[in-house]
Amino acid sequence: MKEFLSNNGINYEYIEITDSIRNLKIYLKLRDTRPEFDEIKRIGRVGIPFIIINNGEKLIFEKPELDELR
Template sequence: MIVYGTPLCPDCVEATAALDARGIHYEYVIITESIVALKQFTRLRDTHPAFDAAKKDGYLGIPAFVREGKVSMDISDVLDSAL
């Protein structure tokens, strides 16, 4: 699983802590760490319909969880499927 986010975002910090607490393995792409990471995220955000509501409401759309081609911004989707 890939998690897009930043330590500057309280929701991202909370989400990665929850994943760590459950021992769920993930690759954390910190979008504020490099231009490459930011471009990777914005490419996904600009092309995937899962972000439509977030963009409409003026949100960035992080944390974003990508697993097996599915994209979610809801940590409960990830935690529930890990049970």
């Protein structure tokens, strides 16, 4: 995902959830409260990597269309 974003000139902030307890807690709160994760949890996936658009307006789990990111 990082390579895709960089290769297409998309500005992003990469956050590694294992770097700190704070990052992990933020991820777990999103995963536990956002309906976008329901199907992912149902099929037993973790749900990473993912992209958060506009401070949580939208979550994207697969390689996005570039129009979604600009």
